[in-house]
Amino acid sequence: MEILILLALGAAGVALYRSRIDVAVPGVQAPNAAPEPTRPNVVITYEDDYSYGSGATYTAEDVDYMARTLWGEARGEDDAGMKAVAWVIRNRRDSGRFPSSIKGVVTQAWQFSTWNATDPNRAKMLAVTESDSQFRRAQSIAQLVLSGATPDPTGGAVHYANESIIPSSSAAWEWIQTAETRQKIGQHTFYTGVA
Template identity: 40%
Template sequence: MTVTEKDRDVLARTLWGEARGEGLAGMVAVAWTIRNRVYDGKDTSWWGEGYAGVCGKPSQFSCWNKNDPNNPYLTGAKKIPAAEFARCQLAAQQVIEGITPDPTDGATHYYSTSMTKPPRWVAGAKQTSRLGLHIFFKDVP
């Protein structure tokens, strides 16, 4: 699959919106959940096609929801601080190019422990790892 500049940009923006406070390791882990969806082995994936398609799939990454406070930064209405965005771009590059191994053991889902209660999809899913405020899962029913 060809990874476009749009894919790289959207992935980096998603990392900023979802994991900027988690450091490089946390952003890499979130990026791997996205990569695991991109490369799910299906010709036409429910997740969407490419990094931009997966990140932009409605209701999958809350930072892209129109009512999310991060959304104006992701859409360009507000500017993401350059140093913060550079770290997100680095994490995105490391995952897209396969430089950093998958710390999530194939996770396709995660949630933040800052949520008041776990999402419904956790029931029956296999927890693979926990890093910072994120808990990662695969085999989500």
């Protein structure tokens, strides 16, 4: 089944987004479609880029990977908390210290727990669709952050953690104590200056 999505964002200077998404439906074989092993029953074909008046360009794949990560890591947060996590992803991509793509950043081993093979949230995150209101919200926030249409509330943070669930005897607690900047937004604390 082929779904054509057209999205015109209303802000001045914001360009049109057009994409074709191929969806594998159980029992229906799309021609030449092979499902991705990480996304059961879903095949997404990314065709076009988003382009904004600010000159920022990003792909539908960038939005999808960021939105899935936001859904898995921060769907219980308000918009401010979800935007802050999105900015950590973008800051990492832009830093030169992490992979240079959104997909590379969020799927880097042991960086975003929702992508870890042992995370109980992973299967849900991979299967989530636009019928989920929190996923639609995550997609919107991903587009805002990737386009630069919303400011970075983290001050350039490339790390964050929910300190309330990290044991003080863990390795994560050690790097938290050496971080330069700490800013709490929602349930997460955001850090810069982590070696």
